[in-house]
Amino acid sequence: MKHADERVREQYVEVAPGVRLWTERRGPADAPALLLVMGAQASGIGWPEPLVDALAEHHHVIRYDHRDTGKSSHSFDEQPYRVTDLAQDVIAVLDGLGVERAHLVGLSLGGMLTQLVLADHPERVLSATLLGTCALSETSYVRPDGTPVPVAELPGIAPEVLELWAHPVEDHGPAAELDRRVEHWRVLGGNQLPFGEAYFRELERRVIEHAGTYAVSTAHGRADDSGMLRTAELARNAVPTLVVSAPAEPVFPPPHPQHLAQVVAGARLVEIPGMGHALPPAVLGPLAEAILGHTAGGRREG
Template identity: 35%
Template sequence: MPVNGIQVCLETFGERTDPPLLLLAGEASSMDWWDDEFCRRLAAGGRFVIRYDHRDTGRSTSFPAGAGYSGADLMNDALGVLDALGVPAAHLVGLSLGGALAQRIAVEQPHRVLTLTLIATSAGLGPDAVPVLAGVTAVAVRTAPATEVRLRAPADEIDWSDRRTAVAGLIAEIRSRGGPFTPDEPQLRRLAERVFDRSANLATARLNHRLAGFGPPVRDRLPAVTAPTLILHGTLDQRFPPEHPRELARVIPGSRLVWLEGVGHEVPPRAVWNQVLTEILGEPADPLTPAA
């Protein structure tokens, strides 16, 4: 569909008469990362589920390297998807970068947000937070007398244009970020092959999304969020350690933090779907309930 002057590929599940729920994927990730069955189960729970390919991913418009768009453009694409479907407001469920985009929508366009679910994401850099930047892995190194945080760039030596090596690279990335419940190799291979086959240029998408970043910080504006907010975070997430979700829970009024045991920085694996679906589809958090 035409969105903000580009073409965005989207898919819906369920009945249009049900409350809309928009899934926002992570950095350089197409909608394929939201499992088909996961989407169907959300729809069975009474939601009109919408997933879409970010620009430069899947079947949405692909740009040349260094295209120069911003995190604000990625946010406006999400809002444009809702506009294209005639949806005035939706439940937002964002993962990693998608969670950052959802936060920005909640502070800049609060009337578009019914509820907010933030998965494996961050409020940004708080005074006590470990610095983690888009596209960079934070590695804590124990040295005397303290822990030093070093930043390591991702492995970009992979030839993302070659199907075999790209699929192997995606599988390795998922495994490195995951935990004991991360899907097994055959399932990961099917996902990685689908992602590759639906993508125009994986290398360009990764570069352009990294350059776009999350947009200007919104952390100081999060206390103004009024939407009932659920924070889901894996106990094994190394990209955003525990201080990140705790900071989100501290600054967003009435938010509720729920830990996903044994989950890394990944789309919630099937082993925790019952917990995740129950939380997302349950009654909204009471705005007066203190954060966990």
């Protein structure tokens, strides 16, 4: 049986007038806090349970639903917000839960939000881990041979992903929506690991059950994404930062991770073999090991 302080705890945090976010905490309450920041249109339930449990062996793990996802307020149409407001939500979650500082782990858009917090509120961050994302910097990537590559010339999103994203999501019922999500994960996973259809189907069943609806919000795609560059601030970064390189990544393919590790001062790079823009079972062990190895260098109470 788990100790009382290790039970899963759910709580809502108000981040703006009338806007509240669902949060969940697990792991010892007196362990260093670790906040998981998900990608666009994705709720906190998208973080796989085995990964959350592995991290909770050493941390007070927090995950949450962004605005317009899961059990959080779906408010964009009445109260439009900017992408940078979603980064302020990270701070609001920490404030609402009484956490002074935390290790941050951000995936995709969550990796961008984590960079914004690194740049704007470094005093709140014990360490940062960035997954499946791109640098919020105008600094060119420098190849190993010393050749500079402008950001605009770095590889773009894979055609098969763009093809999926080009079609608006239509409501053909819950079964068809579940099929669509599974196919989405198949493409996002890349081509280096076998695809576990049953795993992702069950993951999305839990996501839908948690939200209470299979409807898909487009709020994050419509939010104003201006004002996100933090070139100078990231170049001055002093927070221990880990960049995870995923060789099968189809959204921000290599050398985006290498570029990110160059523009965030002091960042180090680790590769997870076979990883794409998804979190299948095969990558969870190596990913947890990489994150915990990184946070071990700065474990102290937040």
